[in-house]
Amino acid sequence: MSLTALDPEQTLRRIAERHHLPPTPAASDPVALVSRLVALHATDPATVHLSAHIRCGHASLDETARVMTCALETDRSLVRWLCMRRTLHVLPTATIPTVLSIYRERLARKARIDQARFLVSAGLAREPDAESVLEQTREAVVAALTDGPATATELASTVPALGASFLYKPDKPYGARVVIGGHLMGGLGIEGATVRAHQQGSWRSGKYNWATVTSWLPDLAPISPPEVARQDLVHHYLAAFGPASFEDIVWWTGLPKGMVRKALEQLGHAVREVYVGSWPSPQLVLDADLDTIRSPMAETPPGVALLPGLDPTIMGYKQRERFLEPSWTSQLFDRNGNAGPTVWWHGRVIGGWTQRHDGSIAWRLLAPCPEAEVFVREAAEALERALGDERVMPRFPAPLTKALRDAPRQGS
Numbered sequence: 001m002s003l004t005a006l007d008p009e010q011t012l013r014r015i016a017e018r019h020h021l022p023p024t025p026a027a028s029d030p031v032a033l034v035s036r037l038v039a040l041h042a043t044d045p046a047t048v049h050l051s052a053h054i055r056c057g058h059a060s061l062d063e064t065a066r067v068m069t070c071a072l073e074t075d076r077s078l079v080r081w082l083c084m085r086r087t088l089h090v091l092p093t094a095t096i097p098t099v100l101s102i103y104r105e106r107l108a109r110k111a112r113i114d115q116a117r118f119l120v121s122a123g124l125a126r127e128p129d130a131e132s133v134l135e136q137t138r139e140a141v142v143a144a145l146t147d148g149p150a151t152a153t154e155l156a157s158t159v160p161a162l163g164a165s166f167l168y169k170p171d172k173p174y175g176a177r178v179v180i181g182g183h184l185m186g187g188l189g190i191e192g193a194t195v196r197a198h199q200q201g202s203w204r205s206g207k208y209n210w211a212t213v214t215s216w217l218p219d220l221a222p223i224s225p226p227e228v229a230r231q232d233l234v235h236h237y238l239a240a241f242g243p244a245s246f247e248d249i250v251w252w253t254g255l256p257k258g259m260v261r262k263a264l265e266q267l268g269h270a271v272r273e274v275y276v277g278s279w280p281s282p283q284l285v286l287d288a289d290l291d292t293i294r295s296p297m298a299e300t301p302p303g304v305a306l307l308p309g310l311d312p313t314i315m316g317y318k319q320r321e322r323f324l325e326p327s328w329t330s331q332l333f334d335r336n337g338n339a340g341p342t343v344w345w346h347g348r349v350i351g352g353w354t355q356r357h358d359g360s361i362a363w364r365l366l367a368p369c370p371e372a373e374v375f376v377r378e379a380a381e382a383l384e385r386a387l388g389d390e391r392v393m394p395r396f397p398a399p400l401t402k403a404l405r406d407a408p409r410q411g412s
Contacts (some may be wrong), residue, residue, distance in 0.1 A: 006285075006293060008277035011243060012322065012347030016305075018240070019055070019313045021344060022379075023303030024128075026057030030067055031092055032076045038240045038412070039089035041310040042080055044395035046204045048090050048313025050308035053386065060386045065203035073198055078216060080196040080208070082107065082189055095236075099222045100192050101229035102255070111187040118180050119361045121166035137161045137184060142193055142212060149211040152181030165178070179332060185210055204392060227266070231254065234263040234269070234284070239315040243276050243283035251318035270376040279322050285333045304379040305344040306353050309394035314349070324349035328366050331400040345372045351382035352400040353380065355392050360384060362404040 019037060020027045027033040030052055032041055040048045042402040071078040072090070082088050083099040091099065116130035125133035137159060144150065144158040156163035162181035169175040188194040188210075196208040213220065224232065234249060240247070250260050264271055264284070272290060273282035285293070307313060314320055318408055320339075324332065329361050332352055333339055343351035343363055350372060354364035361380040365372065394401055 003282055004272065004274045004290065006243065006274050006276045006283075007281065008322070009347070010297060011276050011293055013297060014348035015241070015313070016303075016344070017240055017297075019409065020306075021055070021303065021305040021313065023300045027055050030056060030071050030344060031075075035092045035095075036076055036207070036240060037312045038236050039084070039091045039095075039317075040312055041315060042088040042090045044310055045199070045206045046392045046394075047308045047310045049203045051311050054305055056308060058386075060388060061390055062388070068203075069199065069203070070262070074342045079217065082186065084252060093217060094221070096217070098229045098232050098236075099224045101223045101226050102233060102253075107190045108187070111183075111190050113178075115183055115187050117165050118183055119161070122161075122164040122180050123163055124146060124161050125182075134184075138188055138193070141184065141188060145194065145212045145215075147209060149209040151200065151207070151209045152179075152185050154209070155185075156181060166224075173308070195408075202390075204390070227262070228262040229267045230259055234260065235267060237316075238286050239289070241288060242285040243274055243279075244281055244285075245280050247319045247320055248319055249284070252316060267338060276322075277317065280319055302372070302375050303346070304375040306361070306376075306379050306383050307342050307344060308392075309340045309396055309398070310338060311342070313344075316341060323347075325367070331366065332398050334396050334398050336396070338395070338396035338398075340394055340401040343376055345369060351376070352398065352404065354394070354397075354404045355384075355387065356405055357391070359387065359389070359391065362407060364404060365401065366400075 017024045020033060033052065033055055035252070040051050042048050049061055049065050049068055052068055053061055056064060056066045056067070058067065072080070078090055079093045079096060080088060080090055081099060083103045116134045119125040119133055120127050136289065136340055140159045141155060141162070152162050161185060163179065165179045168178040169177060185194060189196065192213055194210045195213050197211040197216055198209050199205055200207040200209060233253060237249060238244060238253060245373060246260065250257050251328045253260060270287055271284055274285050274289045275281045276283050300356050314323060332342060332349065339355045342349045343353055343361050343365065350367065350369050351363060351365040353361055356362055361384045363376055363380050365376070
């Protein structure tokens with residue numbers, strides 16, 4: 001039986017529409033937005049707010065930050081959690097039982113081994129009893145958090161081990177002395193004992209205090225069985241990013257191929273294989289989404305999106321060539337495949353951008369696109385106004401990001 005063929009241009013426009021990229025109407029509910037994207041990358045805290053800002057249409061980043069902070073820290077309908085590919089994300093709280101079921105055991109084993117080794121390196125334990133010391137330390141941290149959220153530094157007054165340091169990667173050029181507290185707190189978070197609570201400082205800060213999960217999220221639903229959770233996550237991924245390849249799903253989830261294959265088998269006829277132009281084939285898409293992807297699209301006004309580094313639209317795929325010329329990869333991604341800030345036009349990447357030290361937005365198109373230039377300029381000016389006095393430098397700058405940041409202002 002021949003596979004359904006989809007038009008690549010229309011498919012990309014449908015993905016852009018689903019991801020609320022301009023000119024799609026702005027999303028009004030940040031929780032629904034994050035759910036639609038499955039998660040926002042939070043390794044670089046600024047990405048969370050920039051990714052939401054471009055899709056929610058607030059007047060300023062401060063306004064976006066207030067809305068997101070309310071969802072994260074007051075309503076607690078969103079939460080920061082380490083999960084896919086051992087990466088920090090912001091997810092809907094309703095998704096936590098799913099990712100906890102999938103990733104707790106997978107990530108916790110290595111985390112515990114590392115933490116026990118760090119205790120030995122810090123002189124807090126001998127190798128034979130390191131695991132026992134680790135368990136006692138973890139229990140002391142959870143007990144201390146019953147008094148309310150606290151930073152690792154604040155907890156160190158009660159649990160001194162958190163303030164100890166060790167030499168991390170002493171045989172590497174980037175080796176340094178590291179305080180053990182962050183590693184121990186992160187390990188407790190992986191296992192679902194603690195959670196990152198209040199952000200310390202501005203919306204660009206990567207520092208948080210910690211709370212117990214039972215106090216911060218008292219109504220958290222029961223954890224799903226792992227097989228059910230993996231099926232749910234793959235379904236949710238395809239609803240957000242399909243059509244996508246099997247390799248995309250494996251990379252995005254960070255799961256072994258066998259687990260992903262089993263989840264797809266469980267989904268059965270809910271998933272269809274399709275061809276999309278020259279994309280690696282076959283691609284996978286939810287059967288329920290096929291009619292929408294294929295249906296004619298109304299004419300829309302031009303729309304430009306200046307997406308931040310690590311934005312989920314581009315980081316949702318291992319195979320990013322669907323969005324851009326393969327020769328541009330070395331300019332738009334760092335050596336580890338982390339996306340820098342990108343300029344989008346009708347569902348495709350056409351260039352990159354950055355904020356200079358003086359606050360101005362610099363951008364460059366990687367191929368001639370005269371019809372887009374005036375709209376890119378308007379979008380850059382709007383983002384410049386929205387940022388105001390804030391300065392945002394990507395944590396993982398791509399080569400083009402660095403080149404634009406250091407170029408003279410008239411270089412745009």
